Amino acid sequence: MSRLRQALIVAPALILAACSLASGQAANPGTGDDWPSPKGGADAAHFSALTDINPGNVARLGLAWSYDLGTNRVQEATPVVVDGVMYTGGNLGRAYALDAATGRELWTFTPEIDMQANRAACCDQANRGVAVAQGKVFVGTLDGWLYALDAKNGKVLWKVQTFTDTTRGYTITGAPEVAGNLVLIGNGGAEYDTRGYVTAYDLATGKQAWRFFTVPRDPKLGPQESPALDKAVATWSKDSRWDIGGGGTVWDAINYDARFDTVIIGVGNGGPYNIERRSPGGGDNLYLGSLVALDRKTGRVKWAYQETPGDAWDFTSTQPMVLTDMTIDGRSRPVILHAPKNGFLFVIDRETGKPLAINALVRTSWAKGYDLASGRPNKTANGANYWKGPRIVFPASPGARNWYPAAYDAGRGLYFASVLDMGNLMFPTPPLDPKDPHRKKALNIQTALLFTSDLEHSLATLPPPLQDAVKALPEWQWVKDKPFSSQVRAIDPMTGKAKWAVDTAGWQDRPGVLATRTGLVFHGSIDGHFYARDAGTGKVLASLDTGRSIMAAPMTYRVGGVQYVAVATGFGGGGWGFVPRYSAAYTYGNENQLLVFRLDGKPVTKPDPLPAPQVVAAPPAQAPGVTPATLARGQAVFFGNCAICHSNQIRSGVPDLRRMPPEIHEAFDQIVLEGAFVPAGMPRWDDLISKDDAHAIHAWLIDEQAKERKRELELQAQGKPLDAPSLTILSSY
Incomplete structure (x- = not known):
């Protein structure tokens, strides 16, 4: 041309x-x-x-x-390119350096990982990339280490364990952020038993510069770590479940604003989701669901804006933000464009933290817009308080926007973004162990979720009275009109x-x-x-x-x-x-x-x-003494611990446990309770699951495998594909 x-x-x-x-x-x-x-x-x-x-x-x-x-x-992860070299991250915290013109491998880094961290990885072994500065490549690993690698050869220059407590359900899935002479990293795990924070480390040495906690600690333990937390603790119930942690993890959305020498973080959801169990009596629960601007040098709060006060729906504010300038009312202002999970798009003055525009992107049952003067949502009276009865909540926990x-x-x-308009049915679940409601390094959501994408189908798994109650909700018409839509938009x-x-x-x-x-x-x-x-x-x-x-x-x-x-x-x-x-x-x-x-x-x-899937093999016979109560217990414990990974689908990302071969059935206890497959990423569960519960899970899976075999034989006889969808319910504890 x-x-x-x-x-x-x-x-x-x-x-x-x-x-x-x-x-x-x-x-x-x-x-x-x-x-x-x-x-x-x-x-x-x-x-x-x-x-x-x-x-x-x-x-x-x-x-x-x-x-x-x-x-x-x-x-x-999205790759980084500097001076003709491409650096990128991979799952678990891998890193790669490639010639950006040819793809020739220059070096790779595969960290040694404590695979028990998989137990707290609610959303797979994700990693959103690396940061590059001063001849170093920075990457976080699923099990909490922040590495500084030599950009020339990938050798480790320093590493630091970023978790305050490795016995809790922390993970790292986000990319580090460089801010001047500091590198910052947060963590995931709000669905488990964590207390959120972000930490700044010296680029050259890995020495900790400061740490900001997003959730107050139990006041009985003494003064809070910062004046900002003294303010926050007043927004939590005195009976809050401090033992579980509160959530508020900063798993993404850490941005350095050089103009104001400020680090702006997005804070995650509350844990447990149910605010009546997390903070009985309610409260805003600062700094959940907030954007918080921190002084880069000290980590002290400059301003904070809570996008979702009193979060009870997994409405994280950790979604990516954009820093830009916009002309508003004839005046150029430095702003943040931010669309969290909660269904609204915010334009926020990044110098003051004041909202300048707030508009809905999707259907929202928890709030009818915002009062721009106060910045607070106009919450609906009964649209989302599922702790008082089942509710269909829009948007769903996957969020109107998420990490994408x-x-x-x-x-x-124009703001180009993927947007999801979907809800979920929510209702509380009883603790698996009422005597010990804090489940160590395990899911502590205490809420069931069924997405409206297939809610009518999923309702068939619930008791008839609950089905009738759900269909009487006003939002049921929303589900019938449009179960969901997923779009890329120019906004x-x-x-x-x-x-x-x-x-x-x-x-x-x-x-x-x-x-x-x-x-x-x-x-x-x-x-x-x-x-x-x-x-x-x-x-x-x-x-x-x-x-x-x-x-x-x-x-x-x-x-x-x-x-x-x-x-x-x-x-x-x-x-x-x-x-x-x-x-x-x-x-x-x-x-x-x-x-x-x-x-x-x-x-x-x-x-x-x-290759096309084959009919599942016949399962072994049930052990003596298995009763309907055994199967019910096995199902409950499975959904409370296993379903988040093992969704039991023919081509799932991990094994479909309805399709276990004889040798896996024989080794079931060794795998679940003794950690036989820990090197392959399957954690051990003997600290949380008893032998009786493991046997109940196994009995339920044998029963499910028999049902699946019968279903697939019928599909085969009808000439239908074996992977025709089966009924799936997502339930979390």
Whole structure:
């Protein structure tokens, strides 16, 4: 292509951007040839100013190179490129360094992991990437270590254990954040028995600089660690379940704002979910569901804004944020664009923490908007208080938004993001052990969840009186009208209105997004496609069928005068055990790869399809003395401990326990109680599950295997596929 023709193709997009600037909207700085953090530039906007790939030529996109990550679990990291070298993270806390032009491996890092950490990994072995600064690559591991690696060779320069208590259900799944001479990391585990915090370490030595706790400690233990917690403790009940921890983990969304030398964190949900059990009598429960601005040097609070006071629904505020400038009421203001799980999009003054605009993105039954003057939600009277009776709560615990990064094009004034409009039925569950309601390093949600994506089907598993009560709820009509919708949208941040929206296949199909100055929006899909869309209309300009499920956000960079677009592939994350039939992971498996594209690249070769499933083998006979009560106990303990991973689906990410071969049945106690499979990632449970309970689980699984075999034989006789969906209920304790 001649330079003149190329210029004529690129020019319209650049003119559009210039016109947007003239209208008063500030432009993104973009990222230049490098992509220096998983979020892109300092504004965390997942936006690139590169223009070589544009709407006029993106249809020529093809594969430049690919790299096998050597794993088959979730991939959520966006790579970093600095000076021609690509650095990226992988599940458990792996790290890779590659030649960004060719994919040639420079070094890899595989940490030694305490695989018992899997027991507290509610959402798979996720890792959202690395940070790179001062010749070091920083990565956090699932079991709590923060590593500083030499960027040249991957050797460990220092490491530090970041967990305050390794006997509790902490994990690390987020990427570190560099802030001046500090590197910061948080942790996950609010569904377990944790008390949230974020910690800052010296870049050079790994020495702790400061730590900020997001939840007060039991006042009986003495003074709080900071004046901010003295303020917070007044918003919690004096009878709060301090022994469980309170939640509030900072598992993502840590941003450094250099303009104000401030670290802004998003704080997670409460634990247990049920506020009447967590903080009897209620209260706002600061700093759950909040954005908190901390002084970089000291960790002291500058301001805090609670997006979800009194969270009881897993409405975390840990979703990615964008730092930008916007003209509001004729005045340019530094703002945060933030869409947490709770269903609203916030525009917040990042100097003061005051909300400037709050708009709903989806149906919300817990609140009818916000009072902008006070910044508080107008909570509904009975729409979400499931502790008083079953409620259908919108949005669902997977969130209207979640970890999937959004992109922001300031020139066009559009926020591109995956949005889920779905609810869940919620009701309290009794403690598995009433004598010891704090379950050590285990789920402490104490709430059952059934998603509205298939609620009518799932209701058949519940007692008839409960079915009738649910169908009498006002939100039941919402479920009948639209069980869910999952979309990629182009949103006006000040109104929440979509300029365009395109449907994606299922509630799990929520990809991260990349935007470019030329007017392109890139994203993947769980069904294996990689898309380039027109930023103004959403029209597909390029589609590559990769045969690999894509959830991570893409990025783009330039090396040697060539622009590349890269994305990691691999299904997993929240609900990761439920592999949907439409997904590429279901059809082709989940071998993880890094795919890198360029103009005039090669076609993508898809993996071979997996073989068709076979009828499950007959289970062994039940042990003497198994009764209906045994089976009921086994089901309860299974859902309280095992179902979050073992969802029992033919092509789940981990073994379907209805399909155990004879040798696994024989070794059941050794696996569950003695840790025979700990090296493979299966934790031991003898501290929490008794022999009697293990035998009850096994008895229930034998019963389930017999039922599944009967079902599959009937499907086979009817000529139907064996993987026709079976009834699944998600219940958490």
